[in-house]
Amino acid sequence: MSTRGQPDTESTDDTTDPGSTGSTGSTGSTGSGPTVAETGEFGLIRAITRRLPVGADVLLGPGDDAAVVAAPDGRVVVTTDLLVEGRHFRRDWSSAYDTGRKAAAQNLADVAAMGARPTALVVGFAAPGELPVAWAEQLADGLRDECALVGASVAGGDVSSAAGIVLGITALGDLAGRAPIRRDGARPGDRVVLAGRIGWAEAGLALLRAAELPPEILRAHAEVVDAHRRPHPPYALGPLLAAAGAHAMCDVSDGLLADLGHVAAASAVWIDIDPTALPVPGPIRDAAAVLGADPLTWVLTGGDDHALVACLAPTALLPAGCVVIGRVLAAPTHVGPDGTRPDDRGAGHGVLVGGLDYRRGTGWDHFRQVT
Numbered sequence: 001m002s003t004r005g006q007p008d009t010e011s012t013d014d015t016t017d018p019g020s021t022g023s024t025g026s027t028g029s030t031g032s033g034p035t036v037a038e039t040g041e042f043g044l045i046r047a048i049t050r051r052l053p054v055g056a057d058v059l060l061g062p063g064d065d066a067a068v069v070a071a072p073d074g075r076v077v078v079t080t081d082l083l084v085e086g087r088h089f090r091r092d093w094s095s096a097y098d099t100g101r102k103a104a105a106q107n108l109a110d111v112a113a114m115g116a117r118p119t120a121l122v123v124g125f126a127a128p129g130e131l132p133v134a135w136a137e138q139l140a141d142g143l144r145d146e147c148a149l150v151g152a153s154v155a156g157g158d159v160s161s162a163a164g165i166v167l168g169i170t171a172l173g174d175l176a177g178r179a180p181i182r183r184d185g186a187r188p189g190d191r192v193v194l195a196g197r198i199g200w201a202e203a204g205l206a207l208l209r210a211a212e213l214p215p216e217i218l219r220a221h222a223e224v225v226d227a228h229r230r231p232h233p234p235y236a237l238g239p240l241l242a243a244a245g246a247h248a249m250c251d252v253s254d255g256l257l258a259d260l261g262h263v264a265a266a267s268a269v270w271i272d273i274d275p276t277a278l279p280v281p282g283p284i285r286d287a288a289a290v291l292g293a294d295p296l297t298w299v300l301t302g303g304d305d306h307a308l309v310a311c312l313a314p315t316a317l318l319p320a321g322c323v324v325i326g327r328v329l330a331a332p333t334h335v336g337p338d339g340t341r342p343d344d345r346g347a348g349h350g351v352l353v354g355g356l357d358y359r360r361g362t363g364w365d366h367f368r369q370v371t
């Protein structure tokens, strides 16, 4: 990593303390130093960019009107996602550092889900004037460290003031000569495979939302609470599943059933999830027991973990780290308790659990979520 294209360094704070929430339940400290209103727009940009090393794919980094990013393949994978305070994260639940990790991960996972290797991010950042500069610095550290997992780096960005924190991140990626793995390629007979975790972040969110829970309960369930704060996408498995011949792939951002629903619709197929093949790990069961919730529903419909799901021919050799969780069908085979088959309504595609409709939701919808 070099500092190619970065502006002059000049800041009040030289620490790289990650401020991770870890398993303590604390949201980390951003200290009492200057606010972004005090440091001003260009002071804030300097404070952020001086912490961000520029990777090999970024030919010109922060500091000019635009960045220049290498596109070795000749095609560029590009995706963008917003993170809105109160909707995607809360400052009293997550540290600035974890929010940076999550913001990067959410976008890097979308690149991996195309079968590509992430190369660079550009970061839009809007915040209220009273935000400590240290919060923005720790956010930058989180972005930096999550990017480092895949060899990507931050190529540039923009800042503005706003009533609450909003991040708009764009990620770029390289397909290295491979075809992109789209949502519309699933074929009847394919196996559905899962790489990475699902249900963990939803379990953590449910505990955080249960306001009356004492802090020691959150600490006792730190694994799922931390999963809400920082996802662990299986980035390397994106290109590996592509190389294994994946016909379709996506990341699980909204919920397994919701995201596979997009694959089923785009591919005009039915996807049948075998609930007995789905891992329901102990920490999720334990959290569900606290709240009297159904852990399988969290696994089937919980978002924010950014696992990868792919559909591959039954003959495809699966990379290590994948679990077969279902199959792709041309039509539903089971008859429901009411005597009708799921496709009798004429949908032509859908996602089933054990051959039948799942009636406890599918996942997150920004405009339908009741909060």
Ligand SMILES: Nc1ncnc2c1ncn2[C@@H]1O[C@H](COP(=O)(O)OP(=O)(O)OP(=O)(O)O)[C@@H](O)[C@H]1O
Pocket (backbone or CB within 6 Å): 080, 081, 110, 253, 254
């Ligand atoms: N405002 C928009 N303008 C143009 N295209 C959009 C817009 N919003 C979403 N899309 C496109 O619609 C498709 C679905 O978007 P969606 O955000 O659901 O996918 P995603 O980013 O994979 O999921 P998630 O945001 O949950 O991670 C994507 O191809 C996206 O680029």
Ligand SMILES: Cc1ncc(C[n+]2csc(CCOP(=O)(O)O)c2C)c(N)n1
Pocket (backbone or CB within 6 Å): 081, 082, 086, 087, 088, 089, 090, 106, 205, 253, 254, 302, 303, 304, 364
């Ligand atoms: C404070 C707070 N409340 C609720 C949630 C849950 N949540 C928000 S957006 C989303 C789906 C993915 O987002 P997108 O579709 O925008 O990529 C989920 C599961 C959260 N993370 N933080």
Ligand SMILES: [Mg+2]
Pocket (backbone or CB within 6 Å): 080, 081, 082
């Ligand atoms: Mg999106």
